[in-house]
């Protein structure tokens with residue numbers, strides 16, 4: 001006999017639940033009462049993707065029909081022993097994780113199974129917490145191993161399978177393409193994803209893409225945690241019970257619950273207070289949380305994505321961010337490079353934003369001057385794509401005669417280059433080279449500026465004698481008169 005669990009019934013209605021883990025847990029034991037109590041325990045702790053089986057002879061068929069990732073196997077059964085099934089599984093399904101259930105007097109046999117490839121063994125009389133810990137460990141290991149397999153397969157193929165999910169993120173950069181492939185490969189993972197990158201690089205867009213890739217049916221719920229004190233953080237995320245504090249006159253579900261079946265995106269995670277960091281760690285580690293004023297834990301049913309523009313490695317070195325939380329978050333990590341590291345994206349992005357701005361501002365089609373991109377190559381974009389977007393929108397609004405205005409761009413470039421051009425001689429490819437006389441003059445002026453008009457110091461910088469410098473300065477003065 002076998003039985004599958006993946007829905008909950010409330011007052012006669014069948015509710016569709018999020019299944020966890022994503023692969024099935026197969027429980028094989030000839031004792032129906034043990035299977036019943038074990039599956040109730042597992043379901044209570046949120047493991048609801050279960051198949052129970054009392055007839056070991058059915059295992060082969062179940063394995064062929066279902067996507068099983070973990071098998072919990074009783075050692076002693078009448079028609080076939082756990083050892084026999086383990087040997088068969090090792091040969092036919094070497095990637096499946098097996099935990100052996102044994103009686104107290106069968107520990108030697110169970111240890112032998114571990115030597116022959118079982119992941120672990122559990123003595124049936126062990127307390128529930130320990131049993132659950134062993135199962136959680138096996139699920140976690142299995143998830144990571146499945147993800148690694150998917151990652152390897154994905155990296156071998158160059159094409160994106162779900163390119164549609166990335167259409168909002170305009171890019172042709174090879175580094176971003178491999179990031180997209182990586183994100184595809186971890187799309188089914190339930191582990192958190194950490195997105196890092198400077199402000200304005202598009203981290204929130206990437207979070208949206210990860211959510212779409214996961215094909216989760218629940219919503220994407222975004223919370224900016226910067227500046228939330230611990231009470232507000234807990235109330236926002238975990239909700240509260242009625243009467244939890246003055247003014248809590250109703251039960252309020254938190255955003256963790258609103259994100260059930262979907263994704264919870266915590267932005268600006270580098271700014272989280274130390275107490276809230278502990279609560280987030282617990283949520284990720286145990287998969288459970290307590291609404292304020294309640295002593296009944298709830299299980300998180302959402303995948304967690306976090307983002308930060310801070311350097312978390314440095315943050316943990318200076319004690320502002322917990323190491324254990326960082327390691328938990330970085331199971332899957334992507335860094336979105338700043339725009340200055342992918343300037344080849346400029347033409348695509350400018351065209352994209354010109355189009356969006358013309359539409360929004362109801363302008364006719366606008367031409368992009370051919371020298372704009374070259375000019376922008378000299379700019380650092382401290383505000384990244386967000387800054388470029390704002391510049392383009394400004395330029396479109398100032399455009400006349402269907403030609404994109406260059407004013408917003410040249411003014412930011414000039415402002416940032418002001419000190420730079422004084423200190424450096426730039427040779428723009430669009431402009432004629434300066435003559436040697438002009439270059440001499442620039443060099444002398446710069447040396448004098450750096451030497452605070454001390455001629456002997458400036459002459460040493462230029463590698464000429466002080467009288468020679470003085471002569472040049474006089475000639476320059478005559479030339480400019």
Ligand SMILES: Nc1ncnc2c1ncn2[C@@H]1O[C@H](COP(=O)(O)OP(=O)(O)OP(=O)(O)O)[C@@H](O)[C@H]1O
Nearest residue numbers: 168169170198199200201202203204205309385386
């Ligand atoms: N590659 C891109 N293609 C199209 N639009 C982009 C791209 N990258 C960023 N943007 C746009 O730039 C703006 C900033 O992006 P987003 O909010 O995702 O950045 P962020 O990295 O999350 O910033 P912050 O750290 O400040 O929260 C948004 O309007 C977004 O739509």
